[in-house]
């Protein structure tokens with residue numbers, strides 16, 4: 001199998017946005033190889049700087065009706081007392097809100113835009129190795145037995161935190177830092193008494209997301 005001149009491993013936010021940006025700036029043709037076809041089911045917060053990139057690649061306008069806009073985040077203690085608020089987006093200051101959005105909306109729209117622009121995305125292709133010894137170019141070896149060879153090629157590893165591309169071309173090991181963040185979302189009623197509200201919420205069977 002012969003490849004186009006730039007190959008991106010991974011069609012997450014980074015891989016597809018990169019493909020769209022460079023197509024827009026330089027008209028370079030890409031192939032993207034991606035492990036899984038299906039999007040995640042979780043939600044994501046996206047701040048104005050990221051939205052500006054999504055605007056640049058013509059995706060933000062296609063998702064903006066499906067997002068929750070907000071400007072401020074508050075921190076409460078266990079008694080419901082507000083400790084602080086901070087600005088996380090602002091139409092007035094940054095010309096954009098922050099948004100909360102189902103991750104799959106972005107994950108489907110980005111590759112959809114890429115495919116509309118003629119960028120090929122090959123699904124079910126799990127990279128297992130990169131062979132740079134081949135004098136005529138690079139070989140990418142996939143778990144399904146397919147090898148992609150190219151004479152002149154840039155391989156971009158956008159395959160996430162456990163990047164196989166990175167480990168195939170360098171010895172850098174990554175190490176768990178010991179930090180863990182836990183975020184959850186819940187659909188909640190409007191209430192004035194935070195403690196009472198939380199108790200009601202816990203017993204209401206309302207969906208925790």
Ligand SMILES: Cc1cc2nc3c(=O)[nH]c(=O)nc-3n(C[C@H](O)[C@H](O)[C@H](O)COP(=O)(O)OP(=O)(O)OC[C@H]3O[C@@H](n4cnc5c(N)ncnc54)[C@H](O)[C@@H]3O)c2cc1C
Nearest residue numbers: 010011012013014015034035036044045126127159160164
């Ligand atoms: C629980 C959670 C919540 C988060 N919430 C937020 C948030 O609210 N706001 C925010 O800005 N960021 C958030 N992040 C961080 C954000 O998701 C990442 O920074 C972002 O997804 C990184 O994008 P990426 O394209 O580099 O990698 P990824 O999104 O991980 O994409 C990697 C891609 O590579 C593919 N892939 C992986 N291995 C291979 C392989 N061997 N061969 C081929 N393809 C492969 C995957 O299928 C995927 O398509 C969150 C992360 C997590 C885990």
